[in-house]
Amino acid sequence: MTKKKTQKRPEEGTLLSGTELLIQALVDAGVDTVFGYPGGTVIGIYDALFDHPEIRHILVRHEQGATHAADGYARSTGRTGVVLVTSGPGATNTVTGIATAFMDSVPLVVITGQVPSAMIGNDAFQEADIIGITRPITKHSYLVKDVRQLGQIVNEAFHIAATGKPGPVLIDLPKDIQLEKAPYQKPGPVSIRGYNPTYKGHSQQIIKAARMIDQAQKPLIYAGGGVNSEPAAVSLTELAVKARIPVTTTLMGLGSFPESNPLSLGMLGMHGTWYANKAVTESDLIIAVGARFDDRVTGKLSAFARGAKIIHIDIDPASIAKNVPAHIPIVGHAAEILPELTLAVGRPYTQGWLEQIQKWKQEHPLQYDKDCCRIPPPFVIQKVAEVTDHRAVIVADVGQNQMFAAQWYGYEEARTHLSSGGLGTMGYGFPAAIGAKLGNPDKTVVCVVGDGGFQMNVQELATAMKYGVPVKIVLLNNGFLGMVRQWQHLFFKKRYSQTILSDANPDFVRLAESYGAIGYRVEKKDDVLPVLRKSLEVEDRPVLMEFIIEPESQVFPMVPAGAALNEMIETNPEPTA
Amino acid sequence: MRHTLSVLFENSFNAIPRIAGLFSGRGYNITSISFGQGEDPEVTRATITTDGDERIIEQIAKQLNKLVDVVKVIDLTYEPFVERELALVKVQATPSTRAEIMQITDIFRAKIIDVSGKTVTIEITGKSDKIDAAIGMLEAFGIREIARTGAVALKREFKK
Numbered sequence: 001m002t003k004k005k006t007q008k009r010p011e012e013g014t015l016l017s018g019t020e021l022l023i024q025a026l027v028d029a030g031v032d033t034v035f036g037y038p039g040g041t042v043i044g045i046y047d048a049l050f051d052h053p054e055i056r057h058i059l060v061r062h063e064q065g066a067t068h069a070a071d072g073y074a075r076s077t078g079r080t081g082v083v084l085v086t087s088g089p090g091a092t093n094t095v096t097g098i099a100t101a102f103m104d105s106v107p108l109v110v111i112t113g114q115v116p117s118a119m120i121g122n123d124a125f126q127e128a129d130i131i132g133i134t135r136p137i138t139k140h141s142y143l144v145k146d147v148r149q150l151g152q153i154v155n156e157a158f159h160i161a162a163t164g165k166p167g168p169v170l171i172d173l174p175k176d177i178q179l180e181k182a183p184y185q186k187p188g189p190v191s192i193r194g195y196n197p198t199y200k201g202h203s204q205q206i207i208k209a210a211r212m213i214d215q216a217q218k219p220l221i222y223a224g225g226g227v228n229s230e231p232a233a234v235s236l237t238e239l240a241v242k243a244r245i246p247v248t249t250t251l252m253g254l255g256s257f258p259e260s261n262p263l264s265l266g267m268l269g270m271h272g273t274w275y276a277n278k279a280v281t282e283s284d285l286i287i288a289v290g291a292r293f294d295d296r297v298t299g300k301l302s303a304f305a306r307g308a309k310i311i312h313i314d315i316d317p318a319s320i321a322k323n324v325p326a327h328i329p330i331v332g333h334a335a336e337i338l339p340e341l342t343l344a345v346g347r348p349y350t351q352g353w354l355e356q357i358q359k360w361k362q363e364h365p366l367q368y369d370k371d372c373c374r375i376p377p378p379f380v381i382q383k384v385a386e387v388t389d390h391r392a393v394i395v396a397d398v399g400q401n402q403m404f405a406a407q408w409y410g411y412e413e414a415r416t417h418l419s420s421g422g423l424g425t426m427g428y429g430f431p432a433a434i435g436a437k438l439g440n441p442d443k444t445v446v447c448v449v450g451d452g453g454f455q456m457n458v459q460e461l462a463t464a465m466k467y468g469v470p471v472k473i474v475l476l477n478n479g480f481l482g483m484v485r486q487w488q489h490l491f492f493k494k495r496y497s498q499t500i501l502s503d504a505n506p507d508f509v510r511l512a513e514s515y516g517a518i519g520y521r522v523e524k525k526d527d528v529l530p531v532l533r534k535s536l537e538v539e540d541r542p543v544l545m546e547f548i549i550e551p552e553s554q555v556f557p558m559v560p561a562g563a564a565l566n567e568m569i570e571t572n573p574e575p576t577a
Numbered sequence: 578m579r580h581t582l583s584v585l586f587e588n589s590f591n592a593i594p595r596i597a598g599l600f601s602g603r604g605y606n607i608t609s610i611s612f613g614q615g616e617d618p619e620v621t622r623a624t625i626t627t628d629g630d631e632r633i634i635e636q637i638a639k640q641l642n643k644l645v646d647v648v649k650v651i652d653l654t655y656e657p658f659v660e661r662e663l664a665l666v667k668v669q670a671t672p673s674t675r676a677e678i679m680q681i682t683d684i685f686r687a688k689i690i691d692v693s694g695k696t697v698t699i700e701i702t703g704k705s706d707k708i709d710a711a712i713g714m715l716e717a718f719g720i721r722e723i724a725r726t727g728a729v730a731l732k733r734e735f736k737k
Contacts (some may be wrong), residue, residue, distance in 0.1 A: 194587060
């Protein structure tokens with residue numbers, strides 16, 4: 001973490017108010033960006049922030065936008081995202097963002113103002129029991145009761161958020177504590193009795209795993225979000241290449257293994273590739289790394305990889321053997337374990353297996369109807385990949401747009417695909433893209449979003465304008481709540497109950513323009529590439545590109561909910577004309 | 578199968594709801610749960626009795642361990658351990674039934690700790706099944722109220 005030194009650190013023992021102690025603790029933690037929104041119980045904190053230009057505060061337009069932006073910042077940089085909001089509604093507005101980060105193990109520190117200690121429990125104005133509300137969706141939380149503990153609490157919060165299996169930590173800070181004074185102390189080492197995450201894997205287990213890999217004939221690596229960072233992703237590639245083992249990733253794992261590598265099978269699961277799901281079903285050894293056998297990945301559990309032994313590597317012991325029993329469990333961080341495993345592993349005979357997979361790839365590639373009437377969404381994603389050379393940070397929202405972005409971009413690097421995988425939060429994409437761009441000023445950041453999800457946090461156009469954040473918004477407009485419509489199409493006799501959005505959608509181009517952003521509407525296939533190219537030239541503001549796509553386009557392959565992975569619907573059973 | 582878990586956690590206002598919330602949020606059963614200060618003034622010991630198959634119990638232990646406040650989780654089920662629960666049972670008693678109630682109280686090594694014209698209150702300690710048995714015997718007289726603590730347990734030591 002970089003520390004800019006515009007303000008001198010106070011001497012140890014200097015008496016500071018709670019607000020000053022908080023800001024100083026953030027500076028000490030290396031925080032350079034805070035996403036927030038002021039309100040009654042945090043006015044004092046904002047006042048203290050006024051004197052600290054080394055912390056850049058991003059004023060959002062809704063507290064949910066702040067948590068998603070901090071989340072996008074964290075996922076794309078690896079640094080902990082920080083959120084500052086007021087009590088009551090400010091705090092409750094962060095809940096969806098906190099739950100999103102919790103499900104996907106994203107490090108956040110969320111600071112909420114609280115009514116004065118003496119008024120807590122009295123149903124005071126703008127009081128909410130945010131500790132209670134967020135208890136099941138935070139890794140840990142603190143109500144500050146003594147200003148002398150504030151510095152240490154902030155220090156611990158950052159430690160807990162970023163270590164082990166990362167996650168959001170909430171600090172609730174009552175207004176009276178903000179005003180009290182205490183001597184400043186430099187942050188010391190953190191020691192929490194009940195919290196000692198395991199990083200290094202058990203050596204004997206690693207050796208056992210290596211021997212099991214050596215004997216496998218149809219091994220498969222299944223990589224998840226736990227590998228989607230450096231240096232774990234590099235180690236994953238080294239293992240796969242040395243032992244010649246094919247790799248499939250989860251949605252959260254996209255980017256952890258370069259898809260241009262012939263060993264890549266792309267994504268598995270409900271909308272995974274045919275050959276990835278086939279390979280899982282046929283495999284005799286699955287090496288799961290930083291993944292948790294989520295139901296969207298496994299399909300029907302009883303039919304999941306029936307002939308395979310399982311090696312399960314994860315930093316969270318509770319994720320191991322939760323859904324699928326592991327033959328060899330290894331608790332620890334992928335970045336520690338994978339290099340050791342790579343050293344220990346030989347070269348299993350996988351030639352026949354790799355040839356089989358190659359054949360499956362040729363026979364059942366990802367495909368879409370290229371001559372379809374309007375712009376096919378996969379075509380847009382392919383062109384985005386072309387103009388950004390597979391190196392942009394893609395921030396996908398949720399729904400069909402998310403699956404198109406997952407299937408068709410071709411990710412090459414860790415931390416370049418961000419999406420709400422666990423919670424599936426519509427409205428995540430756009431604010432998260434703003435956070436990602438603020439954290440990665442030198443990278444191109446593209447938000448792939450639908451007409452529904454974009455409207456869930458459209459107010460953040462103002463934030464992007466205020467700070468001149470040049471996010472490229474690829475809005476795939478089908479006028480539908482597309483993924484739900486797809487389920488209605490396939491499983492509910494095309495009864496499109498409450499999924500039609502087109503009759504009241506805004507003019508997205510004019511909407512963008514009203515904020516001062518640039519808007520383009522693209523209705524022809526031939527215009528896709530030129531408009532994308534044009535958008536890359538804009539460096540001072542967001543560009544919204546609205547692609548009018550086929551309204552009833554669908555995402556395939558698809559494993560229907562509750563079906564086995566090899567029971568895929570490969571293409572549209574009844575193509576739309 | 579019934580499991581007895583001993584959970585040590587750092588004293589914090591938030592720890593007890595976090596532990597209880599884990600059970601409700603993840604749909605685990607709690608048969609009984611009891612809290613009290615342990616040997617270390619900064620640490621509380623909870624004794625939790627729960628039901629579930631091996632996979633569920635393993636998950637419960639792992640999820641408890643994952644809580645930052647939790648210092649240690651011990652599943653006592655497969656170790657020799659001593660377990661006690663305390664129950665206060667208020668039973669209807671008339672001069673004609675009192676002697677019989679006292680006899681039952683003696684058999685269960687329980688104590689009468691309060692008496693009124695119409696009731697006696699009995700203190701019973703022991704394993705939960707013994708308390709169940711005592712209550713079963715007392716039901717015939719008419720039970721007014723019951724207060725039970727839930728089990729507390731410690732591992733048995735054999736070293737001399």
